[in-house]
Every structure is written in structure tokens, then in C-alpha cells.
Amino acid sequence: ATANRVEFSPHSNxxxxxxxxxxxxxxxxxxxxxxxxxxxxxxxxxxxxxREYLETNKNISQT
Structure with missing residues (x-):
């Protein structure tokens, strides 16, 4: 699945x-x-x- 939002937690860096x-x-x-x-x-x-995540996640297709 495509990640559509990424956020840092306000409670922990x-x-x-x-x-x-x-x-x-x-x-x-x-x-x-x-x-x-x-x-x-x-x-x-x-x-x-x-970059490492995108290179190693087999569920992501390159477009």
C-alpha cells in the first residue's frame, strides 16, 4: 500500500x-x-x- 501521510509523534522524537x-x-x-x-x-x-525502506519493501512498485 502507498503511504499517504507520515508524521513525527509530538510525544517522542x-x-x-x-x-x-x-x-x-x-x-x-x-x-x-x-x-x-x-x-x-x-x-x-x-x-x-x-530509501532503505523503499528499496527493500516488496509491496512497493516503481512507477
Whole structure:
């Protein structure tokens, strides 16, 4: 299913919630490693997580 919304939790900087077209809601816990917790690296870290997810999720088709 296609994720149509992703939000950081207002209660924890380590929790992301996503909703999908198939009406599922998922909670993702982020474990910061190395220097990823630094604000200057957070965007790059998030992009790397998303890229890995998109590359390895067999339910996502490339368009």
C-alpha cells in the first residue's frame, strides 16, 4: 500500500506514524545510532531510512 501521510509523534522524537491507502496505520520507532541524533544530520538520516525502506519493501512498485 502507498503511504499517504507520515508524521513525527509530538510525544517522542523517536516515533513516526504513517498511514496508507489500505487504511493501515503503522508506528515506527527510530533508534539513533552514531551521530544521527545531531540536528544537522537528522534529515540525511531520515532520507537514508526512507530509501532503505523503499528499496527493500516488496509491496512497493516503481512507477
Amino acid at each position: 523517536q516515533l513516526i506514524v504513517s498511514s496508507s491507502d489500505d487504511k493501515t496505520v503503522r508506528m515506527w520507532r527510530i533508534e539513533f545510532k552514531n551521530d544521527a541524533s545531531q540536528t544537522s544530520n537528522l534529515l540525511q538520516y531520515g532520507c537514508n531510512l526512507l
